[in-house]
Amino acid sequence: MKYPIGIQDFRKLREGGYVYVDKTMNLYRILEGGSYFFLSRPRRFGKSLLLSIINELYRGSKELFQGLWIENHWDWEGEYRPVIWLRFASFNYKDNELKAAIWEGVEEAAESLGIELDNRELTHPLQQLIQKAYHHFGQKVVLLIDEYDKPIIDYLDEPEKAEANRDTLKWFYSVLKDSDPYLELVFVTGVSAFSKVSIFSDLNNLYNLSLVAPARTLLGITQEELEHYFAQPLKTVDKEEVRRWYNGYSWGGxxxxxxxxxxxxxxxxxxxxxxxxxxxxxxxxxxxxxxKRSYFNLRDTLATQHDLNSFDLRNLQPIPILFQTGYLTIKHYEPADLVYTLDYPNQEVRHSLQEVLLKEYLDYPSENPVPKVLRLREAMRSGHLEEAFQIINSAFSEIPYDHWKGQTEHFYHAVVALIFSLLGTYIRSEVHSSRGRCDALVETADRVYALEFKLDKSAGEALQQIQDKGYLEPYADSPRQKIAVGINFSSAERRIVEWEAVELYF
Incomplete structure (x- = not known):
């Protein structure tokens, strides 16, 4: 089986004999329902391949669709449309002004259609290309725009540059509304939510597919598709573990x-x-x-649709950006409240993001924190709590002294929470932040630990809270040892200075 990793050309994929998960029925039903579409998805999700498929459909490349659903549903006898396909990832805007890079990209697209554009100073590049293609071929034009927002996304850490590029893009796309008589189809893809970038403010007929039902599985591979198209390789792996690691992206819950x-x-x-x-x-x-904003626990984050579309370049909010770029996804949607619950999509993203976030909190220590987490796992498995807390203290000890200035209890809890959340990759470890739940639950083959952390108080107080709140009572029927652990952290010494543990019996 040949896997089309990184292949964005549908012709190359089909002629090369690579596996293709047939999405043509989804695409056909979307294209039937309108003419102006926008779809946002994270990187590496197949947006460019999708546009390549649309390109081949409108060029009438029937041979590439043999055996696919659309082969018997597309009008192959109709007149085929000229296709303008603009790929911003290929525009050289990092070495040139964006407007100059756009002109170069549009001129290349014109050349591929056998069209020559007029002097740059006299006309708008996109308007000129659309109209010339229309008159040259005598047919309405299909316009495909891939990664429309890349010149913005690449400069999120430079707001002035991002804003300048946004203004240039608004100028570039401003001609689409008046070009309607010449256009058969417009399909735009990107990462960011267009409604708040103010680029398409004049194009009120651009239908946003990003969260609507017809497009929710247009990109990505469903569990059913995985088991159908990849039945053979799935025989050699644990399907549930594969699902835990890589499944989970959702745009509807x-x-x-x-x-x-x-x-x-x-x-x-x-x-x-x-x-x-x-x-x-x-x-x-x-x-x-x-x-900077003290974010560390992103699980079960609530957001409205307005939040998910938020994109203020001068006041970037991490949650919508994390959602739009694929580090969070929709876990649940409550239509009565118009509220989405967001979470990490899967183990791959959760572990990776928490690892780099812990490094950031620890100011990129000399040792990657993951080996410490693995040593912590072994200490918890064997019941060596003294060793476990030495490992946690060693993580805190690598934070430069200057970085402790002005830090609050929240900073300490963030580091502890991230350590135990990463521990959950290797053994069951849950960190809770809601009232009435202990700070960490760690389950091994022989033991269940309930850990409660205090700052500048006492281990005894933490231990008493575990007992009073009954954190271990749900495990009363388990044959494993139930161990309550109270821990006190000193802000002055910047380490765990006291801990107490007691085995509980029910």
Missing amino acids: TERVYNPFSILSFFRGGGEYRNFWFETGTPTFLVKEMK
């Missing part, structure tokens, strides 16, 4: 899909669990912003 890049990389790598998607683009800017 019900249907869930795998990131294609991750799951295909997993199969090609012989079933080795790794952080494939995350490694291709660590969100350094977002991680710094999360620490």
Whole structure:
């Protein structure tokens, strides 16, 4: 089986004999319902491949669709449309002014259609290309725009540059509304939510597919598709573990899909669990912003649709950016309240983001924190609590003294929470922040620990809270040891200075 990792050309995919999960029925039903579409999805989700499929459909490349659903439903006898396909990832805006890079990109698109554009000083590039293509071919034009917002996304940490690029893009797209008589279809893809970037403010007929039912599984691979198209490689792996690691993306709270890049990389790598998607683009800017705003526990985050579409370049909010870029996804939608519950999509993203966030909180220590977490796992498994707390203290000891100035109890809890959340990758460890839940529950084969942390108080007080609140009572029927652990952290000494543990019996 050949896995099309990184292949964005539908012709190359089909002629090369690569596996293709047939999404043509989804696409056909969307295209039937309108002419102007926008779809936002995180990187590495197949947006470029989707536009390549649309390109081949309108060019009449029937041979590429043999055996697919759309082969017997598309009008192959109709007149085919000229296709303008603009890919901002290929525009050279990092070495040139964006407007100059746009002109170069549009001129290349014109050349591919056999069209020559007029002097740059006299006309608008996109308007000129659309109209010339229309008159040259005598047919309405299909306009595909891939990664429309890349010149903004690439400069989120430089607000002035991002705003300047946004203004240029608004100028570029401003001609679409008046170009309607020449256009058969407009399909725009990107990462960010367009409604708050103010680029398409004049194009009120652009239908946002991002959260609507017809497009929720248009990109990504559903569990049913995975088991159908990848039945053979699935025989050699634990399906539930694969699901835990790579499934979970949702744009409605019900249907869930795998990131294609991750799951295909997993199969090609012989079933080795790794952080494939995350490694291709660590969100350094977002991680710094999360620490600055004291974010560390992103599970069960509530957001409105307005929040999810928020995109203020002068006041970037981490939650909508994390959602739009794929580090959070929709876990549940409550229509009565118009509220979404967000969470990490899967183990791959949760572990990776928490690892880099812990490094940021610890100011990038000399040793990666993961080996410490693994040693912590072994200490908890063997019941060596003294060793476990030495490991936690060693993590705190690497934080430079100057970085402790002005830190609050929240900072301490963030580091502890991230350590135990990462521990949950290797053994069951849950960190809770809601009232009435202990700070951490750790389950091993022989023991269940309830841990409660206090700052500048006493271990006895923490221990008493575990007993009073009955944190271990749900495990009364378990044959494992039930151990309550109270821990006190000193802000002056910047370490755990006292702990008490007692085995509870029910």
